[in-house]
Amino acid sequence: MLNLRLTLESFLFAWDALKSNLLRTILSLLGVTVGIFAIIAVFTIVDSLEANVRSSLDFVGDKIIYVQKWPFEFGSDFPWWKYFQRPVPTPREYQQLRQQLGPNNKGIAIFAANSGNTLKSGSNSVSDCVLQGVSYDFRVVSNVPIKEGRYFTNQEMDAARPVAIIGATIAENLFPNGNALGRQFKARGQNFTVIGVMEKEGKKLITISSNDANCIIPFPMFMKMFALSTTGFGGGPSASIAVKGRDQDEGLLDLEYEMRGVMRNIRGLKPREDDNFALNRPEMIASAVGKLFSVIGLVGGVIGSFAILVGGFGIANIMFVSVRERTNIIGIQKSLGAKNFFILFQFLFEAVFLCLIGGAAGIALVWLVTLIPQDALPLTMSAARVMLGLLISVAIGIIAGIVPAVLAANLDPVIAIRAK
Template sequence: MIFFRILKESFNFAIHALTVNKLRTILSLLGVTIGIFTIISVFTIVDSLERSIRSSVSELGSNVVYIQKMPWGGGGGEYKWWQYFQRPEPSYSDFEKLENRTTTTKALCYAFAMNKTLKNGLNSIENATVLPTTHDYYEIWNYDLGEGRYFSPQESKSGAPVAVIGSALAEGLFGSQNPIGKDVKMMGRKMRVIGVFEKQGQSLVGQNIDEFMVVPMNFARAIMNVEDQNGAFIMAMTKDNVELVAMKDELRGLMRSIRKLKPKADDNFALNEMSLISGGLDVLFGIVGAAGAVIGGFSILVGGFGIANIMFVSVRERTNQIGIQKSLGAKNYFILLQFLLESIVLCLIGGSLGILIVYLLLLIFGPSIDFDIMLSPKNVIQGLSISAVIGVISGFIPAYIASRLDPVEAIRSGG
């Protein structure tokens, strides 16, 4: 009951401080407001950016290994960069041999990207991304289809002239028409559109399925050489009861055997997985978050001095009142808590204004930004917590001085 009584009085004193000298209070609260606005803006943007990037990265699959020529992130300095370029690309024959020998994979596919011109009547799109792939690609990536369907196993096996296209390609080639069942021409060959991927937009890791056209690998084999294509990769998904590390160990052994590497020879391929990117993201966003905290910290420091100034003035103006309270039996801790809570309330008011400004700016400008920025409950709690801490730090010394005043001297000085 005493605490709530003190809190009520402190809140009333804080509101009084706001109304008695409005200009002084506004200028002092401005520092806290700007500080909280700065640091919460940084935290909100960083958290939203991290959430979007991690969501994009998660599409790569936590239970998927990519067999590629180059390691993600440069391989941690294990080899010189030019040694990577001497490696052979994963080939279709590598994939076939793996498919016949592996026992730990639930799905396995071979794919590569190439840029081709696509035509439909008078409409054409140059440098469109075409992805020839084996059948399990859709099971590993599991994209949503807006219309139509994916290849059947028989279509993949026979190399049927069919294609699944992204929404941007569908719009560019067919306009407002339904593309399902219509033809697309590539390299002089016609393909029937059997599906359209649901519109997703470009992910923050550069993947844009809206501009992809996926065709069966065996169709591509009939019109071109699919061996040793630049950027080719093999994707392997683990069985439900198999650990990722077990699949990696098997794939490494099989690839070394397929490529006839000697026991002491280094791998001439890379086994990439999402954890390689996730580890780098942890470091990156840790640095960005720390930098944002430092930037906001300087603003909050200025705001803290402003609140401390208000509290020192408040103590001086209410010295007589403090003396009367102490002469009537008020304990030191009562006076200390009274002023300390007043400082915290003032900082919370300034912090709340800063958070409100962030929220309003996101409402106005958020829709025009390429990725979703959201003021999360975590960010709000962070802002209010920082405000409360600044209130404690800024108000402790003035509150302590007030609590140690001699009641007789305080009454005299006030008179």
């Protein structure tokens, strides 16, 4: 109980000292405020950037294995010449893979895309659209967020019917009066009927994944309009195959092992020959993104730490001045029975409070910045970053105040009382 009372009194002494020197307190706060603002702003931007990139990559799906020509590899030593001569997946391979794969998958799809298309409906048109041909199970391996209408039927797929699911931007431009369902538009000389409209996604940092300017059509119709490339270089769009794994297949190891065996059999590879295809997973991209932003966050933290270091030196300097000014009071307190830890806590509390108030001000400034509307990169400050900022403030306060507090606690009361 006595310790609690002494601690409370230390708090009150520190608070009175801060109020009695208001101008000095405010000036001391500025260094910590700028430092915390810098470091939390950097982390907030990095977090928001990473979240935006990961959100933009949602189109690659979860628990998916892609059959493609090029592997998801990153680095300066990428052996591109090794993969240059590989063939791209074909519709025939898709059909064989679909027939030969066992029960380890929930769905398999083939898809291809062609960009830079202009769609027209009457006097309205929209350019730079993506025509994407997909098979029936595409909605299993990828997200197709339909807001109005429906998805394709098996009959529409098999018969290569000219039906389409369009993005929000296409719907707004071709049919400005609304009610796009059942309406027709023309793409590359072919008339299409709208059977579905996707939800609006808005701007993303990586816009390649946005559905807003995407027009999805049955894959057989897509093949009528475009000649698929067999090399992946020129001559038309190239196809990719995606297989959705089951939840009970941890790490998709069973599915990957089965797919590798089936694909090697389809392509007639001998046991000693290397794979001439890549089995890619979205986790490879996620892992690379995580490593990249870890490095960016580390660099940003180091840069921000210099700013907080300057603020810490400012607090330490003020605390030394405060000890010198209150030496006489410290002597009186000790002569009246104040223990060393009471004096120590008094100055430590003062340093920590200074840093906490400055840190809270810096966090508040970052929060105000996040309120500014941003289309491409909306900023969000997490509770974890708020706690980090406060913890850093406490740590800086302890580090900056410990030496002055120890000096004050160890003053001889007789000498301290005589100090002027």
